[in-house]
Amino acid sequence: MDHGLCEANGVCAGVAPEVFALDEDDRLQVLQEFPPAELLGRVREAVQGCPKGALGLRPGTEAGPQPT
Numbered sequence: 001m002d003h004g005l006c007e008a009n010g011v012c013a014g015v016a017p018e019v020f021a022l023d024e025d026d027r028l029q030v031l032q033e034f035p036p037a038e039l040l041g042r043v044r045e046a047v048q049g050c051p052k053g054a055l056g057l058r059p060g061t062e063a064g065p066q067p068t
């Protein structure tokens with residue numbers, strides 16, 4: 001994510017609170033760099049819903065379930 005673009009409006013944290021949260025200084029924290037497969041749908045939604053285009057998925061993030 002790009003802190004320079006983020007305006008801390010919390011849209012992503014509303015869509016996927018398990019992965020995105022605003023801290024007390026209104027800075028966005030990414031709680032899970034590699035979210036589990038069951039969260040990826042909402043993470044993708046949050047990325048697409050970010051009005052500032054501050055979020056992106058790393059190549060490989062969508063590769064599917066991680067090896068255990």
Ligand code: SF4
Pocket residue numbers: 001005006007008009010011012013020028049050051052053054055
């Ligand atoms: S939706 Fe985008 S601009 Fe809003 S808090 Fe999340 S990353 Fe920042």
